[in-house]
Amino acid sequence: MRLQKYNTFEALLVSDTFENLTFSCFPLQHPAPPQTSPAGSPAGRAAPVPSPSCAAVAFRSLLAADLRFSRQLGVCAGERSAWGSARPLLRLLEVSGHGVPWLAGTLYGLGRSESPAGREVLLNLLFALVLDLVLVAMVKGLVRRRRPTHNKMDMFVTISVDKYSFPSGHATRAAMVCRFVLHHLVLAIPLRVLVVLWAIIVGISRVMLGRHNVSDVAFGFIMGYMQYNVVKYFWLSPLSAPALFAVWNQWNQ
């Protein structure tokens, strides 16, 4: 077995060929060859061969399609790629969805804000951004899916788990921030559309840059969308967290 060498996703892909999987999935159409007894097993009894379920076959096929499709979409993965000249623009988008500018901007805003309402929103945005970093790091560390092989690891400020790609941290942040901004900022409709477009383009650019597979970004969008529900549930306010706001007010006097 070669499985130890691979991470969770790759192990699922290399553990069998597609033909063998189809074979095991539909035994009536393709009768299985007789199994030989391995050394040490009772004579005459076939060794149990685990056959993957149809769900596992479907999952592996989807993952294989995901890898293939993502590679095709990675048109800005390098300067010499098909759309390599657009790479600097996409890297700018990468910075626009990165954790550091969002954290720095929120902290700066908190320091400058003079209205209690503004401070409350920014404090919750800070909570949301930190929560996002923690949750994404946990899932990345748990799943440990490697970034696509065509990715050039030249990303702006990363932490250790960022060698993994599932889910896309940019996609979670973009989706969560998008919902947050749409709920808490009064914006004209064109600006609201722009915020949604930004989130979508940040997600697509991750695949085009070769940083992610499509499934990393799709899951990232779903996860980021749901993270906003967590932020909403634990919304920090003078009523829900009086001690925090008392300390905050004292510190700012």
Ligand SMILES: CC(C)=CCC/C(C)=C/CC/C(C)=C/CC/C(C)=C/COP(=O)(O)O
């Ligand atoms: C800016 C301030 C005040 C503090 C910074 C604290 C700090 C170092 C936070 C970590 C931010 C960071 C490195 C986030 C990671 C962003 C990143 C590279 C995500 C990966 O995204 P992905 O889409 O490629 O998964």
